[in-house]
Amino acid sequence: AQSVTQPDIHITVSEGASLELRCNYSYGATPYLFWYVQSPGQGLQLLLKYFSGDTLVQGIKGFEAEFKRSQSSFNLRKPSVHWSDAAEYFCAVGPYNNNDMRFGAGTRLTVKP
Amino acid sequence: KAGVTQTPRYLIKTRGQQVTLSCSPISGHRSVSWYQQTPGQGLQFLFEYFSETQRNKGNFPGRFSGRQFSNSRSEMNVSTLELGDSALYLCASSSAGLARETQYFGPGTRLLVL
Numbered sequence: 047a048q049s050v051t052q053p054d055i056h057i058t059v060s061e062g063a064s065l066e067l068r069c070n071y072s073y074g075a076t077p078y079l080f081w082y083v084q085s086p087g088q089g090l091q092l093l094l095k096y097f098s099g100d101t102l103v104q105g106i107k108g109f110e111a112e113f114k115r116s117q118s119s120f121n122l123r124k125p126s127v128h129w130s131d132a133a134e135y136f137c138a139v140g141p142y143n144n145n146d147m148r149f150g151a152g153t154r155l156t157v158k159p
Numbered sequence: 160k161a162g163v164t165q166t167p168r169y170l171i172k173t174r175g176q177q178v179t180l181s182c183s184p185i186s187g188h189r190s191v192s193w194y195q196q197t198p199g200q201g202l203q204f205l206f207e208y209f210s211e212t213q214r215n216k217g218n219f220p221g222r223f224s225g226r227q228f229s230n231s232r233s234e235m236n237v238s239t240l241e242l243g244d245s246a247l248y249l250c251a252s253s254s255a256g257l258a259r260e261t262q263y264f265g266p267g268t269r270l271l272v273l
Binding site for chain 1: 163192201202203204207215217249251258259261262263264265266267
């Protein structure tokens with residue numbers, strides 16, 4: 047069965063520091079992997095996605111993620127965090143036809159000034 | 160281009176009532192998916208519609224149903240509401256419902272069941 051684990055419920059980083067959010071997945075076939083961000087009172091916004099090819103994926107807002115098949119991981123990174131990055135981040139995995147996406151529990155990011 | 164819109168944004172209902180939520184996808188998008196978000200269960204897939212047909216359904220009881228109209232607008236209905244149905248209901252649209260497309264989410268409808 048497909049599933050997603052985000053080990054960190056809450057992370058606090060200082061503004062300007064680097065960030066890495068962890069995501070591990072379990073999926074029987076070739077996964078489609080996603081990172082979404084949700085600000086309070088808002089819907090989800092896609093940061094980036096991975097289907098195939100280059101395992102380092104660039105997204106919006108300066109985020110990137112690396113797919114590591116051997117570790118079943120798809121960690122999200124940002125070299126320098128801005129206060130506006132404070133939000134909840136969700137990793138997701140799904141099939142090619144997008145109609146049964148599984149989300150992780152989310153990681154809440156707090157940014158200290 | 161207008162984004163995904165959901166109405167109403169907030170709802171308060173009592174147990175046993177039914178509720179209908181509406182989702183208008185981005186113009187040209189034919190796939191609409193619905194998700195339930197709760198603190199305990201997180202984000203869970205409800206169902207997906209494409210060209211007025213339900214293509215897949217998540218693990219929810221039959222009290223949860225939906226439909227899609229010819230203009231791609233979608234509604235979901237929850238009958239005989241339970242306290243546990245209190246949640247943020249999100250809809251998302253994409254062109255054809257393929258994972259390689261970008262799925263755009265609406266702001267959600269927050270339902271409170273008393």
